[in-house]
Amino acid sequence: MSLNDSSMIPVFAIEDIERAKTFYRDQLGLTVREDAKMPDSLVVELGSGGYLFLYKTGFKRGENTVASFLVDDVEATVRELRDRGITFEEYDLPGLKTENGVASLGDAGQTAWFKDSEGNTIAISTDIRQYLSKAA
Secondary structure, three states: OOHHHOOOOOEEEEOOHHHHHHHHHHHOOOEEEOOOOOOOEEEEEOOOOOEEEEEEOOOOOOOOEEEEEEEOOHHHHHHHHHHOOOOEOOOEEOOEEEEOOEEEOHHHOEEEEEEOOOOOEEEEEEOHHHHHHHHO
8 A cells, every 4th residue: 555545644642531522622612532442642633533542651752843733714713713712822933923922924824832731832824725725
């Protein structure tokens, strides 16, 4: 089997199962499933039929973006998540500056970043596939 024919899911390291379950279920509004066969993990369902796999570990998380939710309206999604208590990161880096938590990326749309309850950096982004099809 070739990797070209495979799918990929985001896998996030977590330290606290209950804290992560509360964050993903209550703050992000996603469906969280537990399985007795995998007691140190959670599956977070996404509306597109995809899912996130969360597993308990002591390994440290990096500061890089681990996944991006692709949305039609980044600013509206940021407002909705702020109403649920999510804090968005502010960046002022060469070639990347956020305003009110949102970075404008020209033709590639917008992106905003937040950290989950376990320190993983997650993005809310314009669907980059729209940009790629224009660039081709």
